[in-house]
Amino acid sequence: MGRVVILICVLFLNVSLGYSDDSSTKKTINNNGENKDLLSIGAIPETPLISENSSRYGFVALWNQSDWVAKSALIILLIMSLGSWTIFLSKFFEQIKTKNECIKINKASKDGFEFDKVFSELPKSCHLHLLYNAGNEAKLKIISINDAIDSSHLLSDTIQNGINDVNENLQRGLTFLATVGSTAPFVGLFGTVWAIYHALIKIGDSGQASLDKVAGPVGEALIMTAIGLAVAVPAVLGYNWLVRRNRELMSSVNKLGSILYFSFYVNR
Known part of the structure; x- marks a missing residue:
């Protein structure tokens, strides 16, 4: 206990001495014995506030100093980002929903339930309705066909068309993600080149080519490239x-198509 008290006293003494030394360095005594602050006489330069530096650089300064071309590039990148995230989230939940519906139908088929009852309980927005409706359509057509081979081919082709329709719905929107991933870096690079070009023109007009005058505008221009990469990578x-998950999901849909084929063919 005594060692702890001694340690606390030593730390307090060091802090007190450090504060007194810092205070003494900021004051001086003139010939008349008056205390003066070193900051007031200019001996110690006053450091600028962080808020002043942050107002000169960053996204806000980039937007305010950009012309309509650079602002258009920023707006395009923003639209690309919002669109890609919207499509990604919507397709993600759509895949989960379709996967759960496939599991439900496969379980119902193993338990001996009728497909009419199972599909009637599914929401109208379910993609698997395309598969079931195709089977029903083929079932109505093969009633008038006496040839078993022609009936089998008709039912198989119709269900395969339903599977293709499900795949098309699952793939819809993924082209936009591929387009954003391939073009967003070039849009950001274009904005960077354009911003650097105008920054160099302003520096040339001002006649000042010091490091602080060049680093700010050029650094702000490079933000455009970073934004383009931030949009493209996700x-x-x-x-x-999503493509990998669609491939796995379509494997389940193909199995479901085979189950529906045998069900419709036996009960035709």
């Missing part, structure tokens, strides 16, 4: 991930 990753 779009590419999301596209590849």
Whole structure:
């Protein structure tokens, strides 16, 4: 306990001495014995506020100093980002919904339930209705066909068309993600080149080419490239991930198509 008290006293003494030394360095005594602050006489320069520096650089300064071309590039990148995230989230939940519906139908088929009852319980927006409606359509057509081979081919082709329709709906929107992933970096690069061009013109007109005059505008221009990459990378990753999940999901849809084929063919 005594060692702890001694340690606290030593720390307090060091802090007090440091504060007194710092205070003494900021004051001086003139010939008349008056205390003067070193900041007031200009011996120690006053550091600028952080808020002043932040107002000169950053996204706000980039927007305010940009012309309509650079602002258009920023707006395009913003639209690309919002569109890609919207499509990614919507397709993600759509895949989860379709996967759960496939599991429900496969379980119902194993338990011996009728497909009419199972599909009637599914929401109208379910993509698997395309598959079931195609089977019903083929079932109505093969009633008038006496040839079993022609009936089998007609039912198989119709269900395959339903599977293709499901795949088309699942793939819809992924092209936008691929487009954003391939073009967003070039849009950002174009904005960077354009902003650097105008920054160099302003520096040339001012006649000052010091480091502080060049680093700010050029650094702000490079933000455009960073924004382009920030938009493109999630779009590419999301596209590849959704395509892989669609491939796995279509495997389940094909199995469901085979089950429906045998069900419709037996009960034709």
